[in-house]
Amino acid sequence: MLSEKETRHLRRRLVAWYRAHHRPLPWRNTTNPYPVWISEVMLQQTTVNTVLPYFRRFMERFPDLQNLARADLQDVLMIWEGLGYYARARNLHRAARTVRDKYGGVVPADVTAFRNLPGVGDYIAAAVMSIAFDQPYAVADGNVKRVIARLLLIEAPVNRPVDHKIFKAAAARLLDMSQPGTFNQAMMELGALICTPRRPACSDCPVKVHCRAEHDGKVGEFPKRLQKSPPPEHHVAVGVVFKKRPGPDYATPPGRAAGGAVGISRRTGQGRRNASGRVRERNPGGGEPEGQNRLPIDPHQARLHPLQDRDGRLQLPIRIRQGVAKRTHGPSLGEAR
């Protein structure tokens, strides 16, 4: 824990460093909540370099909240295409319409009202309220938590949700109430440029004098992280329906699985299309019908690699990664003609 005097000194050093060294990003140096909000939503789960061209295109196409609220959702998704996590774009669009209909098109400066908009969580609310309205809410994203863990030698794992409140409370204690938006951005920038996950540039760090990890020679030991358990494996087989001729008709194109879900019919027998046009698969282990499972498949994380066996039958091994699902492989499949 830093003393009040040390904390004041840290704030001064950090903000001075930020003013001199921050990256000139297009969503900075503004108090307009709209671009700040868009950028913070885009930056969730995504790096600054990836976000930059998307942010520019988005702001060209939807320069203000009224434009976004008026837009067709498909147009919004088209601009978002490639950035991933499309729920963010859908929520943003819904939130823009809510702001238009409920708040006359003005982004509410009240944290509770803003926090209740679709897709707005604690982090987005704190970032937008502090950066756009200079309200005293501390942010605690991954960069900030890493800096704080090292500065204060916090033993709690940064990736354990239940410990998030420890980092949030520490960030709130450090926050410069006289300039919360600038201070929050300075903390995030320090984590992004200096106090990086690997090989932090401690010799260039403006708050090095206050850093306990640096003082104790423990920078490499912090932040602490919980080891994730290895993702479980799902072994599935995907049924294939053959056209009469000239070639096979896959449930999805070779090499790419469709988003959504594959119905897994847990029974022996021949595969056939289900009502939604997808292909059911049978349980290669055989047995009596046991009902049907549904396995979500993310097109970015699943790949189909069709193979042909010696009898000319197609096999469709499917490899799935969906956070918890690690891999699958397909045994020989039944077929329908």
Ligand code: SF4
């Ligand atoms: S001294 Fe090093 S470890 Fe400590 S806050 Fe600065 S960059 Fe991070």
